[in-house]
Amino acid sequence: MEAKEILKAHVAKIATLTDEQFDYFFSHFKQQRFQKGQALITEGDKVDCEYFVLSGCLKSFFINDDLKMFILQFAMPTWWASDYNALYNNTKATINVDCITDTEVLSLSNDDREKLCNELHNAEHFFRWRTNKGYVAAQKRLLSFMNNNVKYRYEELLKLYPELYNIVPKNLIAAYLGVSRETLSRLYNT
Amino acid sequence: MEAKEILKAHVAKIATLTDEQFDYFFSHFKQQRFQKGQALITEGDKVDCEYFVLSGCLKSFFINDDLKMFILQFAMPTWWASDYNALYNNTKATINVDCITDTEVLSLSNDDREKLCNELHNAEHFFRWRTNKGYVAAQKRLLSFMNNNVKYRYEELLKLYPELYNIVPKNLIAAYLGVSRETLSRLYNT
Numbered sequence: 180m181e182a183k184e185i186l187k188a189h190v191a192k193i194a195t196l197t198d199e200q201f202d203y204f205f206s207h208f209k210q211q212r213f214q215k216g217q218a219l220i221t222e223g224d225k226v227d228c229e230y231f232v233l234s235g236c237l238k239s240f241f242i243n244d245d246l247k248m249f250i251l252q253f254a255m256p257t258w259w260a261s262d263y264n265a266l267y268n269n270t271k272a273t274i275n276v277d278c279i280t281d282t283e284v285l286s287l288s289n290d291d292r293e294k295l296c297n298e299l300h301n302a303e304h305f306f307r308w309r310t311n312k313g314y315v316a317a318q319k320r321l322l323s324f325m326n327n328n329v330k331y332r333y334e335e336l337l338k339l340y341p342e343l344y345n346i347v348p349k350n351l352i353a354a355y356l357g358v359s360r361e362t363l364s365r366l367y368n369t
Numbered sequence: 370m371e372a373k374e375i376l377k378a379h380v381a382k383i384a385t386l387t388d389e390q391f392d393y394f395f396s397h398f399k400q401q402r403f404q405k406g407q408a409l410i411t412e413g414d415k416v417d418c419e420y421f422v423l424s425g426c427l428k429s430f431f432i433n434d435d436l437k438m439f440i441l442q443f444a445m446p447t448w449w450a451s452d453y454n455a456l457y458n459n460t461k462a463t464i465n466v467d468c469i470t471d472t473e474v475l476s477l478s479n480d481d482r483e484k485l486c487n488e489l490h491n492a493e494h495f496f497r498w499r500t501n502k503g504y505v506a507a508q509k510r511l512l513s514f515m516n517n518n519v520k521y522r523y524e525e526l527l528k529l530y531p532e533l534y535n536i537v538p539k540n541l542i543a544a545y546l547g548v549s550r551e552t553l554s555r556l557y558n559t
Binding site: 306307325 | 441457493502
């Protein structure tokens with residue numbers, strides 16, 4: 180499927196745009212390819228864009244004071260990723276976003292998103308519900324992190340991202356769950 | 370300040386509504402008073418409303434499998450609270466919301482929020498940015514939880530909620546930080 184069709188199908192799940200409106204909406208996105216390991220956002224960067232994943236997989240992560248990596252989110256196709264704190268508040272990135280595999284995205288600048296939301300009520304509706312879903316996912320992520328039942332959280336993760344198991348190295352799954360690679364191995368013989 | 374004025378000032382920080390539009394917007398809210406300790410949402414409940422705090426303080430919390438309480442959020446005046454996962458997805462509550470002190474709120478039903486967003490582009494703009502800010506707060510909360518530097522997190526908490534220290538018992542602050550009451554005492558002689 181072409182980039183435009185992928186985005187169109189994604190938007191149509193939430194908001195109704197006419198073909199003309201969608202063409203205009205789409206004209207503000209820029210298609211980009213990144214290679215495995217390449218960084219889209221690095222801590223300390225100025226953040227101008229958010230990314231809609233077309234193919235591949237991103238991770239957003241954070242290195243804590245003990246140099247331990249925590250993964251906030253994996254972004255698979257039709258997921259969005261950015262450092263939204265930095266993007267919305269015009270501050271420097273405090274998290275990193277990079278590619279687990281070669282990845283294709285559509286990027287949208289902060290200014291263009293606000294312009295689209297201002298010009299098209301339906302675009303504003305789309306982005307409101309996009310963020311509502313993101314908010315709920317972030318809340319669930321926090322609850323999952325607080326609930327110290329690793330088995331439950333591991334199964335929840337695979338339910339949320341069924342394809343993950345084949346794509347993502349086990350050490351990154353451990354970093355998402357907040358446990359050591361050894362703990363994960365012990366529990367699942369992975 | 371009256372309830373209407375408090376909400377009006379809050380909305381005006383994000384969106385521009387005419388007086389007539391705001392009167393209409395406000396007519397969908399219902400003012401309610403709750404007593405210290407009273408529950409607004411209990412795990413397993415059907416969730417219909419979200420709450421805008423006028424005075425007092427709410428906490429949203431979760432009891433994990435080891436019966437340990439974790440506080441997701443404190444909601445002070447002009448903050449919003451609900452179980453948004455349950456509210457948006459029409460599922461049963463997985464978290465609890467109750468009153469740390471006597472609390473006055475304005476409640477808004479899910480249906481009325483959607484109706485307002487549909488009828489008024491500016492209301493949709495307001496709620497989009499309200500949720501954007503909530504999303505960023507949830508992300509920061511997760512980062513703060515992952516970063517195991519308790520001292521940093523404690524100071525961050527008091528920066529975020531300066532009035533908290535006087536309102537909230539220390540055991541609840543510990544439950545927010547994810548540490549024991551004893552650890553908090555040892556660090557701060559509180």
